[in-house]
Amino acid sequence: SQQGEEDPQALSIQEGENATMNCSYKTSINNLQWYRQNSGRGLVHLILIRSNEREKHSGRLRVTLDTSKKSSSLLITASRAADTASYFCATDVGGAQKLVFGQGTRLTINP
Amino acid sequence: DAGVIQSPRHEVTEMGQEVTLRCKPISGHDYLFWYRQTMMRGLELLIYFNNNVPIDDSGMPEDRFSAKMPNASFSTLKIQPSEPRDSAVYFCASSFPNEQFFGPGTRLTVL
Numbered sequence: 079s080q081q082g083e084e085d086p087q088a089l090s091i092q093e094g095e096n097a098t099m100n101c102s103y104k105t106s107i108n109n110l111q112w113y114r115q116n117s118g119r120g121l122v123h124l125i126l127i128r129s130n131e132r133e134k135h136s137g138r139l140r141v142t143l144d145t146s147k148k149s150s151s152l153l154i155t156a157s158r159a160a161d162t163a164s165y166f167c168a169t170d171v172g173g174a175q176k177l178v179f180g181q182g183t184r185l186t187i188n189p
Numbered sequence: 190d191a192g193v194i195q196s197p198r199h200e201v202t203e204m205g206q207e208v209t210l211r212c213k214p215i216s217g218h219d220y221l222f223w224y225r226q227t228m229m230r231g232l233e234l235l236i237y238f239n240n241n242v243p244i245d246d247s248g249m250p251e252d253r254f255s256a257k258m259p260n261a262s263f264s265t266l267k268i269q270p271s272e273p274r275d276s277a278v279y280f281c282a283s284s285f286p287n288e289q290f291f292g293p294g295t296r297l298t299v300l
Binding site: 166 | 220231232239245280284289
């Protein structure tokens with residue numbers, strides 16, 4: 079099964095609203111990353127949060143990490159149509175450079 | 190930098206044919222990854238290299254798949270012979286370290 083599993087699988091909201099996506103994982107990690115994938119494109123790195131961090135911000139993105147619950151959330155504030163994409167969490171495996179990606183959340187922002 | 194470059198962008202071939210996918214990582218990145226993405230299985234890591242040396246090929250599905258990295262600026266993923274179930278988008282990514290930069294992918298269709 080996937081190391082990282084996103085929830086929900088799909089999310090549709092109105093432009094301007096906030097979007098929250100969750101990720102759960104199974105084993106200990108050194109860091110967790112979030113990526114975005116626009117249709118027909120490669121993945122783009124958004125943010126990395128280390129296991130000793132609880133929250134991190136980057137522009138309209140806020141990521142939280144709860145290692146006790148083995149979960150993370152990605153919040154996109156004031157969503158825009160351009161945020162329409164799939165979002166993936168990825169966890170390192172045993173501290174190696176190897177990442178395991180979840181199945182992703184498909185986010186649709188309606189104008 | 191032009192980012193990770195992959196070729197071809199699209200490949201249509203017939204079952205039994207040999208397919209070679211190519212990747213040029215970002216200069217200075219010492220890790221290179223090959224992924225496969227399908228609707229059913231999501232994003233799967235096939236193999237990754239560090240300083241041109243294969244580190245983990247446990248994701249390579251069968252002996253029909255092989256990957257090489259003869260130098261720091263070039264890698265190939267070969268499928269021989271190809272089968273319809275190999276149809277997918279194949280991504281190459283490079284990193285230094287942690288954050289991975291993905292290429293645009295090669296969409297492979299095996300008829």
